[in-house]
Amino acid sequence: MNFSHIGTIARLELIQRLRSVGWYILLGVFALILLGVTVLSFAVYSFTEAAGAGVYSIVVNVVLLLVVLVSPTLSGNAINGDRDAATLAAVQVTAVSTGDIMVGKLVAAIATGGVFLVVAVPFLALSLVGGGVHPATFAVSLLVLAAEIVVVAGIGVGLSGLIARPLFSVAATYLVVAALTIGTLIAFGLGGMALRSETTSYNRPYDSMGNVDCDRWETYTYDVPRFDRVWWALAANPFVVLADATPTVYDANGWPVDMFGQVKYSVRSSQLPPEDYRWDECDRAMTQTPSPAPREVIESTVPSWFVGLGIQVVIAGGLFAGAWARTRTPARMLPPGTRIA
Template identity: 80%
Template sequence: MSLAHIGTVARLELTQRLRSVSWYVLLGVFALVLLGITGLAFAVYSWGDAVGAGVYSIVVNIVLLLVVLVSPTLSGNAINGDRDAATLAAVQVTAVSTGDIMIGKLVAAIATGGAFLVVALPFLALSLLGGGANAAVLLVSLLVLAVEIVVVAAIGVGLSGLLARPLFSVATTYLVVSVLVIGTLIVFLLGGMAVRGEATSYHRPYDSSGNVDCERWESNSYEVPRFDLVWWALAANPFVVLADATPTELSADGYPVDLFGQIKYGVRSAQLSPLEQRWDECDPSGGVTGRTPQEVLDSTVPSWFVGLGVQLVIAGSLFAGAWARTRTPARRLPPGTRIA
């Protein structure tokens, strides 16, 4: 492989994008969406002390949302689109190798996904004016976001090399990404509701005068969903990976100050067994004798590296398969595939 050849392939791919007016319209619409989201985020977090941290987390998650919505369209026809236009064979007969083509297409797809992050940079900088943001949160969240852009791009390029029809490969890319984003959530919700267990709730009884009897406990049993048995289904969700990998900032009262922490706290809480609940009216703090967010985070296990590993295996397998399918001379191609 040659860096010069990779750069040439990537430049040709990006030139086709930049010539399209719709590409600039798309980025302009994205900027307007971010402007509105940033304004609403400031209104949502205006009550807290870490306004900047909250707004920043929302903007980063919106960037990830736009990447998973738009990137499959831009990368899902990278190879078979050129094959349909009879331009791929013209490149393959030059000194450019299969690796140069594959890596160049991937670099171009990553660059188009990264363009959304570049557009979002002013809004990310604006969010920091609210204060409360942590340097570690900024670094880790942007790093994980960049990895997710690479994963989605690799899935799109891989499927574009494996499938003969551009429309079908784009649709399949959306399907794979949807499985990671929405499918994992569906499996978690339906799986947790399908698997049920008997929980026991303990509470203090009341005496004949209506006062709480702090010497005794009463209990009752009921069925509850067992989300603690299927929480792992969320591990490969890109938004869960982003939130779980990002360090958590807690407010003075012990609760997450941003969207990263709130998602992480929700997913980690799903790991806890719901089979025993206690309401102690005699406790000076009152209410449920549960764990604080910090205790929940400390007593549960992170899953972001497992989820990210699953994503990388999927993206790497599809990309490797496309590499083998694009190699020349081709031994076997789908029927009706155009070569030149």
């Protein structure tokens, strides 16, 4: 591969984007969305001492949301779009190699997703002024966000080289991204509800006078969903990866101060198996087993972000490698009706 050739391919791809008025309209709409989200986020976290931490986490998640929604459209036709326009063959007969084309297209797709992060910089800076953002949280969250941008770009470019028609490759990219974001949630919810088990509730009964009978226990058995058996289904979700990898900052009561920690706490809580419920009204001190604090739950459960990110990298890398093989010239086999020149 030649870095000069890669830069040329990426530059040509980006110039096509910059010439489009719709691209600037899209960025303007994104900036307006971030402005509204930032204002509302400050209103939500105004009662906390570290309001900036909450606002920062929301802005980063919104950037990831926009990347997930927009990048498939911009990268899902990177290869077959040029083939359909009869410009890919003209490039392939030059000194540019297949690797140069593939990597150049990938770099352009990553840069396109990175533009959203650049637009978000003023809003991220505003949240930093609000205070409470830990340096580790800031650094790790941006690194994971960048990794997710690369993964989504790789999926789009890969499918654009494997599928002949741009419309179908864009749709397929959306389906893969939707499987990672929404499909994992559906699998988690349905799987947890399908795998059920019995648990028992213990309470003191009342006598005919309405007084608590401290000599007996009343039990009630019922079914509960077993999300602890399917929590791993959420591992590959981009938003879960972002939250789970980001270091958690807690307030004085042990509660997460930002959205990263709140999502992490919700996901990690699903790893805990259901327990029998016991309430003793005869215990005047009401000494019941307290529920574990969020900090205890997070520190006692298993992180999964590296597994989820690994699954995403394998998917994106496999699709990208397949597209590389399909784009290599001379081509041994192409789908019927594929335009070459």
